[in-house]
Amino acid sequence: xxxxxxxxxxxxxxxxxxxxxxxxxxxxxxxxxxxxxxxxxxxxxxxxxxxxxxxxxxxxxxxxxxxxxxxxxxxxxxxxxxxxxxxxxxxxxxxxxxxxxxxxxxxxxxxxxxxxxxxxxxxxxxxxxxxxxxxxxxxxxxxxxxxxxxxxxxxxxxxxxxxxxxxxxxxxxxxxxxxxxxxxxxxxxxxxxxxxxxxxxxxxxxxxxxxxxxxxxxxxxxxxxxxxxxxxxxxxxxxxxxxxxxxxxxxxxxxxxxxxxxxxxxxxxxxxxxxxxxxxxxxxxxxxxxxxxxxxxxxxxxxxxxxxxxxxxxxxxxxxxxxxxxxxxxxxxxxxxxxxxxx
Amino acid sequence: xxxxxxxxxxxxxxxxxxxxxxxxxxxxxxxxxxxxxxxxxxxxxxxxxxxxxxxxxxxxxxxxxxxxxxxxxxxxxxxxxxxxxxxxxxxxxxxxxxxxxxxxxxxxxxxxxxxxxxxxxxxxxxxxxxxxxxxxxxxxxxxxxxxxxxxxxxxxxxxxxxxxxxxxxxxxxxxxxxxxxxxxxxxxxxxxxxxxxxxxxxxxxxxxxxxxxxxxxxxxxxxxxxxxxxxxxxxxxxxxxxxxxxxxxxxxxxxxxxxxxxxxxxxxxxxxxxxxxxxxxxxxxxxxxxxxxxxxxxxxxxxxxxxxxxxxxxxxxxxxxxxxxxxxxxxxxxxxxxxxxxx
DNA sequence: GGCAATCCTCAAATCGGTTTAAAATCCGAG
DNA sequence: CTCGGATTTTAAACCGATTTGAGGATTGCC
Numbered sequence: 001x002x003x004x005x006x007x008x009x010x011x012x013x014x015x016x017x018x019x020x021x022x023x024x025x026x027x028x029x030x031x032x033x034x035x036x037x038x039x040x041x042x043x044x045x046x047x048x049x050x051x052x053x054x055x056x057x058x059x060x061x062x063x064x065x066x067x068x069x070x071x072x073x074x075x076x077x078x079x080x081x082x083x084x085x086x087x088x089x090x091x092x093x094x095x096x097x098x099x100x101x102x103x104x105x106x107x108x109x110x111x112x113x114x115x116x117x118x119x120x121x122x123x124x125x126x127x128x129x130x131x132x133x134x135x136x137x138x139x140x141x142x143x144x145x146x147x148x149x150x151x152x153x154x155x156x157x158x159x160x161x162x163x164x165x166x167x168x169x170x171x172x173x174x175x176x177x178x179x180x181x182x183x184x185x186x187x188x189x190x191x192x193x194x195x196x197x198x199x200x201x202x203x204x205x206x207x208x209x210x211x212x213x214x215x216x217x218x219x220x221x222x223x224x225x226x227x228x229x230x231x232x233x234x235x236x237x238x239x240x241x242x243x244x245x246x247x248x249x250x251x252x253x254x255x256x257x258x259x260x261x262x263x264x265x266x267x268x269x270x271x272x273x274x275x276x277x278x279x280x281x282x283x284x285x286x287x288x289x290x291x292x293x294x295x296x297x298x299x300x301x302x303x304x305x306x307x308x309x310x311x312x313x314x315x316x317x318x319x320x321x322x323x324x325x326x327x328x329x330x331x332x333x334x335x336x337x338x339x340x341x342x343x
Numbered sequence: 344x345x346x347x348x349x350x351x352x353x354x355x356x357x358x359x360x361x362x363x364x365x366x367x368x369x370x371x372x373x374x375x376x377x378x379x380x381x382x383x384x385x386x387x388x389x390x391x392x393x394x395x396x397x398x399x400x401x402x403x404x405x406x407x408x409x410x411x412x413x414x415x416x417x418x419x420x421x422x423x424x425x426x427x428x429x430x431x432x433x434x435x436x437x438x439x440x441x442x443x444x445x446x447x448x449x450x451x452x453x454x455x456x457x458x459x460x461x462x463x464x465x466x467x468x469x470x471x472x473x474x475x476x477x478x479x480x481x482x483x484x485x486x487x488x489x490x491x492x493x494x495x496x497x498x499x500x501x502x503x504x505x506x507x508x509x510x511x512x513x514x515x516x517x518x519x520x521x522x523x524x525x526x527x528x529x530x531x532x533x534x535x536x537x538x539x540x541x542x543x544x545x546x547x548x549x550x551x552x553x554x555x556x557x558x559x560x561x562x563x564x565x566x567x568x569x570x571x572x573x574x575x576x577x578x579x580x581x582x583x584x585x586x587x588x589x590x591x592x593x594x595x596x597x598x599x600x601x602x603x604x605x606x607x608x609x610x611x612x613x614x615x616x617x618x619x620x621x622x623x624x625x626x627x628x629x630x631x632x633x634x635x636x637x638x639x640x641x642x643x644x645x646x647x648x649x650x651x652x653x654x655x656x657x658x659x660x661x662x663x664x665x666x667x668x669x670x671x672x673x674x675x676x677x678x679x680x681x682x683x684x685x686x
Numbered sequence: 687g688g689c690a691a692t693c694c695t696c697a698a699a700t701c702g703g704t705t706t707a708a709a710a711t712c713c714g715a716g
Numbered sequence: 717c718t719c720g721g722a723t724t725t726t727a728a729a730c731c732g733a734t735t736t737g738a739g740g741a742t743t744g745c746c
Contacts, residue, residue: 018733224624
């Protein structure tokens with residue numbers, strides 16, 4: 001059923017019906033009510049495509065999520081980020097358009113979205129150092145918000161990020177305070193900006209105590225359970241193994257834990273384990289007492305906030321740039337403890 | 344840049360340009376080449392909204408993913424399912440439209456998509472017993488594929504499902520063969536069809552060996568780590584605790600494992616642990632040797648297959664219904680072992 | 687009752703493509 | 717040189733909404 005048919009059914013003109021449903025004031029309340037009820041009854045709903053064409057607004061937000069080709073893997077944080085953002089979109093009547101592209105084709109996907117006008121704005125996920133996407137999006141003029149950030153302070157775009165450097169400095173400091181001197185890091189891939197920041201936080205904390213960060217203790221890989229496992233196993237095989245390990249995510253931490261169990265070691269005893277926790281909904285870090293010592297920050301909340309900022313800047317394109325750096329909370333558990341000398 | 348401007352730039356009519364880009368044969372190859380090159384050069388791309396309106400095809404597939412309001416959680420299998428499906432969509436030039444709705448509003452979201460014509464087809468996730476969405480979608484006439492299924496055999500819609508009953512029967516049989524008699528089950532929420540099937544598989548295996556399934560041993564909750572933890576902890580607190588636990592997902596299994604460690608028990612020794620593994624990309628169940636004894640089936644592969652079937656039935660609405668029930672593979676690990684009498 | 691001021695409704699233009707039907711061009715044959 | 721048929725190109729209608737500017741109906745006031 002299209003607008004004309006529906007309006008004929010009601011004995012009204014298309015204009016009046018459109019206005020009644022659109023909430024414009026040029027229509028009597030009584031008429032509006034009649035139209036609304038008839039629409040619900042007959043299941044009439046304005047065609048989204050036609051409305052988009054007429055108004056110039058697609059009423060959709062684009063997300064490009066990269067799928068690592070080698071590992072056929074999608075970062076699990078997307079699920080929670082999208083859950084948060086999607087809630088805000090839905091409330092504002094926006095759809096969410098998702099493009100899954102293989103790692104590296106992201107630029108093309110953003111360009112496509114922008115040129116074809118299929119979205120009103122986008123979120124940039126997983127910014128790299130010197131990320132071309134940001135320049136590209138700025139050229140197209142399409143509003144966007146970055147989850148994370150890139151480069152140093154001089155950014156001229158809206159973003160929401162965790163203070164990754166500080167978070168990892170805190171984790172490292174905590175371990176240093178417990179007497180650890182050889183502290184390993186199981187990091188994500190270093191071309192991602194947040195991974196670099198985390199590594200810097202780790203290195204900075206060590207240097208402040210006069211310890212030279214040992215490159216052999218800093219590994220970098222996709223953030224999977226298996227990668228965490230391998231990082232810990234390799235670390236244990238070193239001539240001079242670490243007494244503590246910091247993992248970049250809860251998932252990696254699980255792998256670290258597995259490697260320790262396999263070696264007959266207990267987290268928090270022979271080797272301490274700390275991690276950064278994105279607070280994924282299905283992986284609560286213990287309800288009452290936390291399972292892992294962790295710095296934590298909800299990626300779901302970040303999704304909500306990014307969506308809010310984006311919708312705001314779509315509504316008001318000349319509004320201010322919003323840049324938020326969130327501090328993460330440090331929670332302590334039994335997986336970190338005083339250093340124990342091994343025989 | 345719109346079509347008219349672009350075609351004027353080339354000194355051609357809009358029709359010719361549209362045909363050249365659309366690959367229609369009424370255009371000389373030389374002209375087509377010229378148009379293609381100019382489009383790439385000037386970044387012209389047909390407006391998606393206008394094209395959708397003109398052709399009547401939205402070139403988008405809708406997914407409605409429920410977010411549990413209580414737990415603010417999105418099932419992590421969506422990420423992998425969507426990664427698989429998205430790949431197929433992208434290859435065929437389709438977008439993926441996602442609606443995150445709170446549990447229970449799903450029907451409305453599907454209706455909205457169908458009535459507003461914003462998608463050409465949808466995937467139904469997490470079918471319930473007696474699922475209204477299926478009848479609704481059939482009424483709208485929009486093609487759809489169900490991930491999972493509902494009711495018994497007489498279904499008249501396309502679906503891809505794992506043989507959940509058989510999978511859980513196999514897991515239970517494996518534990519029975521090892522001598523276990525009190526086998527607990529940490530299930531998902533029972534209004535979900537797959538959870539009921541799993542429970543039936545478990546019960547059936549027990550009855551075949553003359554054991555009456557103990558309701559106290561079958562728990563049911565959201566499929567989170569915490570739920571797995573609680574299920575195991577509660578089970579251990581029973582007057583007559585189980586010697587084995589079957590978890591409904593890898594994530595739940597992690598919680599089970601945590602409860603056991605906390606109680607000073609080792610999976611596969613005092614208590615055996617088996618689970619169903621969706622083979623999420625970031626949670627490989629051990630690369631070389633599996634971490635958990637598990638029945639496994641890739642949810643990513645299911646996403647790919649569902650997408651293929653859906654696109655097929657969009658291209659050919661009168662094509663056959665496709666119903667696939669996949670068998671899962673049983674992999675053995677050290678988390679299951681012979682029953683040990685506890686003092 | 688007449689007139690102005692509101693309030694509501696309408697016809698028509700518009701968004702940017704696709705596609706049908708008609709016109710223009712090209713080619714070789716007669 | 718002309719004609720017929722094949723090949724390209726074009727003008728115009730259409731998809732289904734929104735929205736402008738104009739006209740029609742109501743109401744209030746004198």
